[in-house]
Amino acid sequence: MTAPYITIAQSEYTYEQVIKKSRFIVSLMRVTDKAAAKAFIERISQANRKANHNVWTYLLGDRDEIQRYSDDGEPAGTAGVPMLEVLKNNGIHDVVAVQTRYFGGIKLGAGGLIRAYAGTMASAVATVGLVQRIERRQLTLTIEYAQYEPLKYWLESQAYSILDTEYATGVTLTVPVNTELVADFVQAVTDHLQGKVTVEVGAVNLFEIPYDKAVTAKTSSLK
Known part of the structure; x- marks a missing residue:
């Protein structure tokens, strides 16, 4: 049986929450090629150039043939990978996500960062909603x-x-x-x-x- 094609319900969406005084802002967009994904990452990063981090990830294709991510200065494996895994584990396709962090002065530690980036990402996806094609x-x-x-x-x-x-x-x-x-x-x-x-x-x-x-x-x- 072919897996269903799932993606976010809106073409573009923004979600924000505060965790221990740090602002985490997830910007999502539907994309179908690398050029569009990179352009979105650049646009969001420029709009939030004063942020401490603009972590990003995207996956493309019905079978996620293309998968990319960046921790953008966060400890390796604590930001971009958790975001990518949230998309993959929920079966979501053709989406780019940038998660902007404005540091609030309280360090979260590696486990706290993973929970913050993955949790905020999942909340953004749940809030925007999903559709099946x-x-x-x-x-x-x-x-x-x-x-x-x-x-x-x-x-x-x-x-x-x-x-x-x-x-x-x-x-x-x-x-x-x-x-x-x-x-x-x-x-x-x-x-x-x-x-x-x-x-x-x-x-x-x-x-x-x-x-x-x-x-x-x-x-x-x-x-």
Whole structure:
């Protein structure tokens, strides 16, 4: 079975927390090539050039074929590697991360640094959320306003995602459906709404749907 393709839910995101008076700021971005990753690292590092450290990591490819990291002056193995391992251990692809540290005067020690960098990274990923990229057939459902709430409730109860909703003379919803299940889906939704729905079967596309997963901060140094 092919592993799911998971990435962050937003194209760019920033998360910050304070640990023992040090500010840890994680900047995340989706990327698909090394040039974009390096440009993002440079941009964030320049914006935070007065920081003590701008630690970074990125991984690229469906199988993480490219993996890079830098501790940027932190003790070796306490910063860049933990960040990379958080991405890998949570199955996240095509992301670059820069974690900026403004030192607050209290030394954390090697173990404390690993926990701080890995923990802040995991919190950033959990906060931005994850999506799974899947191949599905696009179905467009057009209904009257009176059918909207019943349809929305039914779709959610059946674990179908609503990717787009348009309001005009009626309501139009875009729903991705497994190609093998399209006929059953159309019959079920037609029965549920007693025929008061128009279904248009579209092309097969790649869709991103919310991916509910507990994010772990574990690394090889923190089991």
